[in-house]
Amino acid sequence: MxxxxxxxxxxxxxxxxxxxxxxxxxxxxxxxxxxLPEETLAVASRLTHWVTENAKSTRAFLKRVExxxxxxxxxxxxxxxxxxxxxxxxxxxxxxxxxxxxxQRLLAPALAGHDMGLVSExxxxxxxxxxxxxxxxxxxxxxxVVALTGPVSLMLALAASGLNGQNFAFVGYVPQESTxxxxxxxxxxSVALKSGQTQILIETPYRNSALLQxxxxxxxxxxxxxxxxxxxxxxxxxxxxxxxDWKRNALGQHxxxxxxxxxxxGR
Amino acid sequence: MxxxxxxxxxxxxxxxxxxxxxxxxxxxxxxxxxxLPEETLAVASRLTHWVTENAKSTRAFLKRVExxxxxxxxxxxxxxxxxxxxxxxxxxxxxxxxxxxxxQRLLAPALAGHDMGLVSExxxxxxxxxxxxxxxxxxxxxxxVVALTGPVSLMLALAASGLNGQNFAFVGYVPQESTxxxxxxxxxxSVALKSGQTQILIETPYRNSALLQxxxxxxxxxxxxxxxxxxxxxxxxxxxxxxxDWKRNALGQHxxxxxxxxxxxGR
Numbered sequence: 001m002x003x004x005x006x007x008x009x010x011x012x013x014x015x016x017x018x019x020x021x022x023x024x025x026x027x028x029x030x031x032x033x034x035x036l037p038e039e040t041l042a043v044a045s046r047l048t049h050w051v052t053e054n055a056k057s058t059r060a061f062l063k064r065v066e067x068x069x070x071x072x073x074x075x076x077x078x079x080x081x082x083x084x085x086x087x088x089x090x091x092x093x094x095x096x097x098x099x100x101x102x103x104q105r106l107l108a109p110a111l112a113g114h115d116m117g118l119v120s121e122x123x124x125x126x127x128x129x130x131x132x133x134x135x136x137x138x139x140x141x142x143x144x145v146v147a148l149t150g151p152v153s154l155m156l157a158l159a160a161s162g163l164n165g166q167n168f169a170f171v172g173y174v175p176q177e178s179t180x181x182x183x184x185x186x187x188x189x190s191v192a193l194k195s196g197q198t199q200i201l202i203e204t205p206y207r208n209s210a211l212l213q214x215x216x217x218x219x220x221x222x223x224x225x226x227x228x229x230x231x232x233x234x235x236x237x238x239x240x241x242x243x244x245d246w247k248r249n250a251l252g253q254h255x256x257x258x259x260x261x262x263x264x265x266g267r
Numbered sequence: 268m269x270x271x272x273x274x275x276x277x278x279x280x281x282x283x284x285x286x287x288x289x290x291x292x293x294x295x296x297x298x299x300x301x302x303l304p305e306e307t308l309a310v311a312s313r314l315t316h317w318v319t320e321n322a323k324s325t326r327a328f329l330k331r332v333e334x335x336x337x338x339x340x341x342x343x344x345x346x347x348x349x350x351x352x353x354x355x356x357x358x359x360x361x362x363x364x365x366x367x368x369x370x371q372r373l374l375a376p377a378l379a380g381h382d383m384g385l386v387s388e389x390x391x392x393x394x395x396x397x398x399x400x401x402x403x404x405x406x407x408x409x410x411x412v413v414a415l416t417g418p419v420s421l422m423l424a425l426a427a428s429g430l431n432g433q434n435f436a437f438v439g440y441v442p443q444e445s446t447x448x449x450x451x452x453x454x455x456x457s458v459a460l461k462s463g464q465t466q467i468l469i470e471t472p473y474r475n476s477a478l479l480q481x482x483x484x485x486x487x488x489x490x491x492x493x494x495x496x497x498x499x500x501x502x503x504x505x506x507x508x509x510x511x512d513w514k515r516n517a518l519g520q521h522x523x524x525x526x527x528x529x530x531x532x533g534r
Contacts, residue, residue, distance in 0.1 A: 015426045034306045035416045038298075039499075092433070127425055127432040135429030136491075139507040147427040149302045149499070151416040158394055159282045160414040162402030165394040166359070169436035169464065197436065224403075232416070240406040 011110035013138040015131070016044050016117045017124045017150025018061050020232045020260070032064045035232060040148040041065060044117065046072040049109040050080045051134050053120040061119065081106050083130050092130040103137035110143050122260075124152045128170065128202060154200055157228035157262035160238040161198075164266055168198035176207070178214065185218045189265065193223065198266035208257040215263065216252070219243045223265050227252075230259035240264075278377035280405040282398070283311050283384045284391045284417025285328050287499045287527070299331045302499060307415040308332060311384065313339040316376040317347045318401050320387040328386065348373050350397050359397040370404035377410050389527075391419045395437065395469060421467055424495035424529035427505040428465075431533055435465035443474070445481065452485045456532065460490065465533035475524040482530065483519070486510045490532055494519075497526035507531075 019035050032041065044065050052058040062075055071078070083092075084102055110116045118125045118134055124147070125131035138145050158165055169191075174184045188199045203211045215225060226240035235256045246252060255261075286302050299308065311332050319325040329342055338345070350359075351369055377383045385392045385401055391414070392398035405412050425432055436458075441451045455466040470478045482492060493507035502523045513519060522528075 031305075033304060035304045037300060037302045037304045037417075039301045124422060124426050126429070127422055129432070131426075132429050132432055135427065136507070137429075139429055145427045145429075145505050145507075146503070147423040147498075147505075149416075149418040149423070150304075152419055152422045155391060155394055155419045155422055156414040156416070159391050159398075160402065160412045162393070162399050162404075162406055162412075165396070165399055166439050167437065170434065171464075172433050197438075231414075236413070238412050238414075240403070240412075 009113050010141070010143050011049075011113055011115040012144040012146055013107065013110060013135065014043050014047065014115065014117050015125050015135070015145070015147040016040065016047070016119045017148060017152070018057075018119055018122050019064075020122050020151050020153055022057065022122050029064060031068060032061075033068050035151050037149055040150055041069060043115075043148055045069045047115055047117040048072045048078055049114045049116045050078065051106045051116065051118045051131075052080050052082055053125070053130055055080045055082050057121045058119050079109065083134070092126075092133050099133050100137060100140070103133040104141060106134055107137055107141060107143065110138070111141065122153075124150060127152060128154060128172070151232055153228070153231045153260065153262055154202075156231045157226070157238065157264060158198065158200065160228055161226035161240045161264045163198040163224060163226055163240070163264050164196055165198070167196055168200060168266075170200040172201070173203060174201055174211070181211075181214050182218045185215060189219055189223055192266040193220075196267060198264055201263040203261070203263070205258055205260060208261045211263060212252050212257065215265065216243060216246055219265060222267075224267060226264040227255060228262045228264070229256045231262070233259065235259065276380050277408070277410050278316075278380055278382040279411040279413055280374070280377060280402065281310050281314065281382065281384050282392050282402070282412070282414040283307065283314070283386045284415060284419070285324075285386055285389050286331075287389050287418050287420055289324065289389050296331060298335060299328075300335050302418050304416055307417055308336060310382075310415055312336045314382055314384040315339045315345055316381045316383045317345065318373045318383065318385045318398075319347050319349055320392070320397055322347045322349050324388045325386050346376065350401070359393075359400050366400050367404060367407070370400040371408060373401055374404055374408060374410065377405070378408065389420075391417060394419060395421060395439070418499055420495070420498045420527065420529055423498045424493070424505065424531060425465065425467065427495055428493035428507045428531045430465040430491060430493055430507070430531050431463055432465070434463055435467060435533075437467040439468070440470060441468055441478070448478075448481050449485045452482060456486055456490060459533040460487075463534060465531055468530040470528070470530070472525055472527060475528045478530060479519050479522075479524065482532065483510060483513055486532060489534075491534060493531040494522060495529040495531070496523045498529070500526065502526065
């Protein structure tokens with residue numbers, strides 16, 4: 001059932017987005033058709049070779065894909081290679097001969113003619129997630145690269161925040177140490193206020209509350225702050241107001257900050 | 268058929284993404300189910316009140332939605348208000364009492380209990396498109412705001428480029444005048460090389476070729492440049508290489524630069 005293109009033909013690398021609910025911690029996760037359109041599902045179900053952030057969650061994802069349409073080959077025969085540990089989170093974008101060679105090795109099935117999928121635990125691979133080293137390697141090997149439509153939490157958050165979407169930056173994580181963090185937040189706020197560029201941040205869920213407190217203490221009263229929590233989940237909520245209103249109306253209360261949250265601020 | 272929530276209840280503002288093919292210039296556009304998942308289509312088909320960048324293209328969009336499921340009310344009874352001209356393109360993010368008042372007026376149906384949709388010509392409203400003034404007004408009025416999943420060309424381009432997706436900025440348009448444009452490109456390149464922040468640009472299609480030439484002339488040989496043309500369309504192509512390779516291998520040839528294109532560069 002593996003599809004191999006004509007002799008000498010190389011496979012395409014597809015970037016396959018996954019739902020934002022992870023889907024591994026409930027017995028009956030929501031149907032993937034809720035967030036993944038037909039083209040994405042059609043490709044995801046026919047692929048048989050994967051590069052993945054985490055094989056366990058990719059198997060859970062493919063089980064959900066299978067529940068809405070047959071897979072190209074049985075789950076246990078799907079070929080999956082995990083990204084090397086060093087590529088996880090913040091570490092995927094240091095160019096270097098060794099990283100390039102590793103990434104190219106992961107794409108060997110594509111050189112043999114198989115279409116391949118790159119997938120992360122949730123959302124779009126290679127955006128706020130590892131995978132870009134594999135995409136660069138695909139281009140270096142002359143493979144076609146196609147990104148498929150699916151949920152991207154940063155953009156759902158930006159659109160729903162009302163902050164400037166004509167000029168924005170995603171800056172990842174800020175330092176954990178509080179003095180360093182305040183310094184960095186002030187630096188980003190100064191960019192935002194001068195240029196109008198919305199600044200987008202994320203944090204590990206168990207530090208979300210601390211980051212919110214730090215932003216409320218550090219940002220100026222007239223800076224707009226938005227939080228988008230639990231996007232696409234039943235408890236999702238997006239709150240957007242001036243910092244002075246966040247404080248006056250205690251808007252930080254009752255937010256599901258234990259869930260993935262995107263932080264945004266600007267003028 | 269209009270759904271009105273209970274007395275005193277306010278409607279939700281949904282940000283409804285549209286396909287990237289515009290869909291107005293062909294007799295039989297592709298099915299929207301290809302790029303819009305079930306949740307997005309379910310909401311789009313039940314809404315009856317809209318704020319839109321362009322009413323004509325929203326009617327064309329709703330016709331496509333109707334072809335895969337019944338609408339909440341007939342097309343000719345859908346209530347649509349266009350964003351004021353001044354909000355179009357680069358002009359939607361100047362806060363001001365007048366703009367705020369205008370945006371709040373557009374949301375009157377939501378105050379009367381109707382759920383509403385905000386939609387642009389293609390892709391996600393309020394991202395590289397007008398609409399953020401309406402979203403801010405919704406938050407000021409205490410409405411719930413929910414962004415729905417659909418194609419976002421900037422993120423499809425970024426993921427498929429292999430450029431750094433842990434730190435990136437969308438900066439919109441660069442100046443048209445060539446000296447000014449080179450100066451701005453050099454400024455952005457200096458940010459990209461220093462901080463590792465991928466820079467993302469767009470241009471009006473008829474100026475795409477000129478922008479590519481300017482980037483090839485201005486950027487340093489070891490800067491990585493990527494172009495993503497005609498995303499989600501049959502002729503889509505993403506090319507990513509060092510500037511020196513773009514020049515050596517004439518990679519700019521045979522690209523569909525007459526189609527919407529996203530430009531990205533970084534290290």
